[in-house]
Each structure stands twice: as C-alpha cells, then as structure tokens.
Amino acid sequence: xxxxxxxxxxxxxxxxxxxxxxxxxxxxxxxxxxxxxxxxxxxxxxxxxxxxxxxxxxxxxxxxxxxxxxxxxxxxxxxxxxxxxxxxxxxxxxxxxxxxxxxxxxxxxxxxxxxxxxxxxxxxxxxxxxxxxxxxxxxxxxxxxxxxxxxxxxxxxxxxxxxxxxxxxxxxxxxxxxxxxxxxxxxxxxxxxxxxxxxxxxxxxxxxxxxxxxxx
Amino acid sequence: xxxxxxxxxxxxxxxxxxxxxxxxxxxxxxxxxxxxxxxxxxxxxxxxxxxxxxxxxxxxxxxxxxxxxxxxxxxxxxxxxxxxxxxxxxxxxxxxxxxxxxxxxxxxxxxxxxxxxxxxxxxxxxxxxxxxxxxxxxxxxxxxxxxxxxxxxxxxxxxxxxxxxxxxxxxxxxxxxxxxxxxxxxxxxxxxxxxxxxxxxxxxxxxxxxxxxxxx
DNA sequence: CATGAAATGAAAGTAACTGTCAAAAAGTAG
DNA sequence: CTACTTTTTGACAGTTACTTTCATTTCATG
Numbered sequence: 001x002x003x004x005x006x007x008x009x010x011x012x013x014x015x016x017x018x019x020x021x022x023x024x025x026x027x028x029x030x031x032x033x034x035x036x037x038x039x040x041x042x043x044x045x046x047x048x049x050x051x052x053x054x055x056x057x058x059x060x061x062x063x064x065x066x067x068x069x070x071x072x073x074x075x076x077x078x079x080x081x082x083x084x085x086x087x088x089x090x091x092x093x094x095x096x097x098x099x100x101x102x103x104x105x106x107x108x109x110x111x112x113x114x115x116x117x118x119x120x121x122x123x124x125x126x127x128x129x130x131x132x133x134x135x136x137x138x139x140x141x142x143x144x145x146x147x148x149x150x151x152x153x154x155x156x157x158x159x160x161x162x163x164x165x166x167x168x169x170x171x172x173x174x175x176x177x178x179x180x181x182x183x184x185x186x187x188x189x190x191x192x193x194x195x196x197x198x199x200x201x202x203x204x205x206x207x208x209x210x211x212x213x214x215x216x
Numbered sequence: 217x218x219x220x221x222x223x224x225x226x227x228x229x230x231x232x233x234x235x236x237x238x239x240x241x242x243x244x245x246x247x248x249x250x251x252x253x254x255x256x257x258x259x260x261x262x263x264x265x266x267x268x269x270x271x272x273x274x275x276x277x278x279x280x281x282x283x284x285x286x287x288x289x290x291x292x293x294x295x296x297x298x299x300x301x302x303x304x305x306x307x308x309x310x311x312x313x314x315x316x317x318x319x320x321x322x323x324x325x326x327x328x329x330x331x332x333x334x335x336x337x338x339x340x341x342x343x344x345x346x347x348x349x350x351x352x353x354x355x356x357x358x359x360x361x362x363x364x365x366x367x368x369x370x371x372x373x374x375x376x377x378x379x380x381x382x383x384x385x386x387x388x389x390x391x392x393x394x395x396x397x398x399x400x401x402x403x404x405x406x407x408x409x410x411x412x413x414x415x416x417x418x419x420x421x422x423x424x425x426x427x428x429x430x431x432x
Numbered sequence: 433c434a435t436g437a438a439a440t441g442a443a444a445g446t447a448a449c450t451g452t453c454a455a456a457a458a459g460t461a462g
Numbered sequence: 463c464t465a466c467t468t469t470t471t472g473a474c475a476g477t478t479a480c481t482t483t484c485a486t487t488t489c490a491t492g
Contacts, residue, residue, distance in 0.1 A: 141361050142361050142362060146358060171424075174402060174421075174425050178394040178425070178426065181364070181395075181397025182390045182391075182393055182394035185393035188389075189389055209390050209394070210394065211425065211427035213425070
C-alpha cells in the first residue's frame with residue numbers, strides 16, 4: 001500500500017505504459033522488476049529471513065549497492081504495491097451525494113477485485129505471499145505502519161474533498177486511520193483463515209462495522 | 217502500549233511493588249530502569265539516531281550484550297509502556313448494559329488521565345517524548361505496529377466478553393484494530409499541535425467518530 | 433563522435449543484532 | 463563460613479542490513 005510509482009504490473013516483461021519511455025527509464029523499470037522477482041523467488045524457496053540482500057543482488061544480476069538504491073530497505077522490496085492511489089482515484093469517481101462509507105465500500109471492493117484479477121498468473125499469488133509476509137514477518141509488518149500512514153494521508157485528502165472538511169481535521173484523520181487499521185485486520189483475518197473466505201464479503205462486513213463519516 | 221511486565225513506574229529508585237522480591241529480581245529491575253533512563257537521557261541530548269546501543273550501555277554501566285538481553289531491539293527500550301493491560305481492566309469494571317463505545321470512552325479517558333498524572337516529575341515528559349519519537353522516528357513508529365497488534369488482541373478479549381461475541385469474530389477484531397488506528401492518530405494529531413489541545417477532549421471526539429460495536 | 437549527465441559497481445565503514453563461552457554474582461545446603 | 467548449583471553478566475567474534483565515496487560504465491544529445 002505504499003508506493004505510487006505508476007501502474008507497473010509487476011511481472012510483465014516490459015509494461016505497456018512504459019513503451020515510449022527512454023531506454024534509460026525502461027532499463028530502470030526492468031532492474032526494479034528483476035530485483036522484485038528475484039526477491040519473491042528466493043523468499044518462496046528459503047523464507048524471508050534466510051534471504052540476504054546479497055543473494056537477491058546475485059540472482060537479479062545487479063550489485064548489492066543497486067538493490068539499496070532501488071529500495072531503501074529489504075522490507076520495501078516486498079511491501080511495495082500500487083493500489084492505494086487507485087483507491088483514491090476510484091473514490092473521486094463516486095457521486096458526491098453518496099454516503100462516504102458507501103463510496104469507500106465501492107472503491108475498496110473495486111480496487112481489491114482489480115488487484116486479484118490483475119495478471120492472473122502471478123498477481124494473486126504474489127499478493128497472498130505479500131499479505132502472508134505482513135502477518136508473519138515482524139519486520140515487514142512493522143514497516144506496514146509507514147504504508148498505513150501514507151495511504152491514510154491519501155485517504156484524508158479524498159475524504160476531505162468529499163465531506164467538505166479540512167484535510168487536517170481530527171475527524172478526517174481519525175476516520176482514515178481507523179479505516180486503515182480495520183482493513184489491515186481484515187486482510188490478516190483472511191490469511192488467518194487460509195484465504196478460504198470471500199475477501200469481498202469480508203470487506204463488506206468490515207465496512208458494516210465502521211461508522212459513516214458525516215459531512216460537515 | 218506494549219509491555220505488560222507489571223506495574224513498574226519507571227523512575228522511582230526501587231518500586232514499592234518489588235520490595236519483597238529477591239535481590240536478584242530487584243537488581244534486574246534496577247538495570248532495566250538504568251538502561252531506560254540512560255536511553256532517554258541520551259536521546260534528549262543527541263536525538264534517537266545518534267544514540268548508539270554502545271553509548272547506552274556505557275552510561276547505564278552494563279555491557280552491550282546486557283542491553284540486548286533486556287530489550288530485543290533498540291526501539292523497544294523507548295516503546296515499552298504499561299497502560300494497555302490497564303485499559304483492559306478498566307473496561308471490565310464498567311456495567312454490562314452500557315454501550316460498548318461508552319465503556320471504551322470511559323476506560324481510555326481514565327487510563328490516559330492516569331498515565332499523565334502518574335509520577336508528575338517525569339511521567340508526562342517521558343510520555344510526550346515517547347509519542348514524539350513514535351511520530352518522528354520511522355523505526356520507532358514502525359515497531360508500533362507490534363504494539364497495536366498486542367493491544368488489539370487484549371481489546372478483542374475484553375470486547376468479546378462485553379458483546380457476547382467470539383474473540384475471533386471478524387467484527388470484533390476489525391473494531392478493535394480500527395480503534396487502535398484511530399487512537400494512534402489521535403495521539404499523533406495531539407503532538408502535531410504541540411500538545412496544546414486537551415487530549416481528553418480529542419479522545420472524546422475520536423470516539424464520537426467511531427461506531428458502537430453492537431451486541432450479538 | 434564527443435561531451436555531459438545519470439546509473440552502476442567495488443570497497444570500506446557503521447551499527448544493530450546473534451551466539452558462544454568463561455567468569456562473576458546470587459541463592460542454597462551443609 | 464564453605465562448597466556447590468544456578469543465574470546473570472561481559473568479552474569476543476560473526477552476520478547482515480544499510481551508508482558513503484569514488485571511479486567506471488552507460489545512455490542521451492548536439
């Protein structure tokens with residue numbers, strides 16, 4: 001839920017959106033993906049802790065320095081995803097008169113569907129692995145707080161716009177971060193149950209628990 | 217919001233509750249507090265990042281190994297507090313027919329008052345420093361996720377009891393973690409505004425934003 | 433192709449943590 | 463007090479994530 005470096009769809013050799021970028025930019029995306037793929041592969045083989053940055057660098061055929069240039073921390077290689085700016089955008093599409101909670105319901109459901117449907121070969125698997133790591137590896141879960149903050153800020157913007165409140169209102173910020181915590185727990189609940197239950201239904205139930213954020 | 221190793225009130229030379237403990241246990245508490253005090257002092261002087269574990273060990277007059285034996289990570293030296301089991305207890309004291317949200321309001325307000333009133337010489341200062349570090353130092357803020365999880369679990373227990381739901385209900389877990397996120401943001405909002413506003417009033421407003429958790 | 437800018441890799445350094453083991457301190461029994 | 467057991471400690475060496483610096487390579491542009 002952290003990064004917002006565009007629409008890179010992970011595994012595809014060279015993303016469509018990058019076609020017209022200079023060779024330089026395209027290469028950068030490629031190494032970025034190479035590092036990510038190497039990381040996921042190694043983690044699947046050996047687990048997170050056993051995987052060192054050096055191994056990642058080797059498999060991705062770059063130097064360790066380069067790995068750190070692309071990702072400030074090991075956890076970030078895993079944690080990066082691109083769907084939260086998506087939520088923000090989807091939220092804006094909803095009619096202004098709709099209750100905020102229902103707009104959120106719609107936007108989050110949609111984003112989640114897209115995340116799961118996206119690149120069906122690896123997309124879902126990677127997402128599951130990611131959430132599993134969030135739940136199981138303390139370092140990764142820890143770093144989640146950063147993501148939550150960032151995503152929460154984004155949500156504050158969108159919520160403020162919708163409700164006519166200030167972006168910095170206590171109510172807006174509290175609502176956004178409360179929602180973040182709630183959604184995170186929903187994900188954890190989901191993987192706790194081995195992803196057997198329907199995540200969209202779980203999201204619905206989560207939003208049913210939440211209050212609506214009234215307009216000002 | 218993490219530890220629950222009893223009622224040690226930090227600075228008091230030797231806490232009353234420990235009077236009758238063996239010399240061994242008393243000494244352990246003493247070094248624990250020595251490490252904490254050294255850490256806070258150094259952080260006040262130099263900031264968090266500039267303070268190394270070696271310096272902490274030196275000032276506390278123990279070896280670095282000992283520091284790591286007492287606190288698994290540097291962040292934990294700072295993050296430890298004792299108030300979340302308190303909230304759980306306070307929650308149980310409330311009448312069973314009271315709406316859950318109002319019980320929470322009361323319990324959290326009370327816990328916060330106690331935290332601020334407690335050992336007025338250093339209690340409040342340390343609490344402010346702690347929250348400030350949570351907001352400002354990524355590593356500390358990150359580690360907060362762990363605390364939130366632990367405190368959230370505690371809250372789940374209490375909430376389940378109150379509402380006749382299962383401790384593991386999605387609704388209970390989502391409500392608890394949502395509340396954690398919301399309260400955390402309240403704290404951040406508070407220090408963002410240099411702690412000028414009345415924290416109890418902010419907590420009230422936060423709970424006003426939250427829904428009630430209905431009984432089953 | 434030449435020139436400038438950006439990306440890379442090599443290498444050395446820092447600091448947080450881990451594990452091991454022998455020495456010191458505390459508790460216990462005689 | 464002495465001897466013996468158990469717990470706690472410190473010294474030391476090792477691992478790994480991350481930083482910084484600098485020379486080299488790689489791309490973009492005129």
